Amino acid sequence: MLISIRELELHEVTFSQELRPEAIDFGPDLQQHTPLRTQGRAELVQERRGRGQALEDIRVVGDFSTQLELRCARCLEPVLRDVAGDFDLIYRPLGADAGMEERSIQGAEADVGYYRGEGLLLEDVLRxxxxxxxxxxxxxxxxxxxxxxxxxxxxxxxxxxxxxVSGQRWGALHEIRDKLKH
Ligand SMILES: [Zn+2]
Ligand SMILES: [Zn+2]
Incomplete structure (x- = not known):
């Protein structure tokens, strides 16, 4: 779903969706096992930037839940895990912080994302x-x-x-110690 700037300029956008597995590519090590439920809203926020300049940021607030299939870290067999969370995110127009890398890395600014062109894909946010x-x-x-x-x-x-491997080494060491004692 595209959260479009043009629509946000008219009104706040709300969403309530169930994304089927494979709607989002999570890479080879992670499978979505059940539908990904999400709901929330998006709005435009004016961000002041000195000398009368303002940015049109997209603020997305919502939550999500799904079940993922991971790999066991020890035996590599599939493991199912429920994951869920809330988010409250700001996306600036791409290029808004060009040449201001140092400023954008500071503190809470690390959480800022970027959108380009028409708007923001909800799938990218969720991914x-x-x-x-x-x-x-x-x-x-x-x-x-x-x-x-x-x-x-x-x-x-x-x-x-x-x-x-380790058991054998310790065994040999114990044997030597025993011999030294007697
Ligand atoms: Zn295991
Ligand atoms: Zn073996």
Whole structure:
């Protein structure tokens, strides 16, 4: 859905949508598992810029929720996670801060985004918000045993015959110590 500047100049825009999986490309490591629900509103905000100049910023306020399919950080099996969040964002016209990089990095300004041309795609806003809400490290279960570093077996499902690397070293060390003691 395009949040169009032309429409915002006439009135505030409200939205309430359910985006099917694949409506947004989250990259190869992340699948949207259920519809992405979102609702909110967008409005134009005049931002003063000295000498009588003003920017037409788009302010988008809303929330979202969906279920994502991630990969377990240890065994790489699929993991489902609910994600949800609120947002209150400002988008400036692209180029508004050209030559002012230092100023735009400071403090809350880091949250400012940019739109170009006709307006702002709601899908782009949601893509960024969902990616920010993704847990950094998901595991299928706390006790997940992960993959064998030697043969790659999923140790939750099968026991392999590889010797644990660290276990062997410690074993040898203990043997030497025992010999030294006696
Ligand atoms: Zn796992
Ligand atoms: Zn193994």
């Amino acid at each position: 960024e918000q969902v990616l920010l809400a993704v847990p950094l490290k998901a595991v299928c279960k706390e006790a997940c045993k992960g993959l064998c570093p030697r043969c790659g077996s999923n140790l939750n499902f099968e026991a392999c015959t590889c010797q644990p």
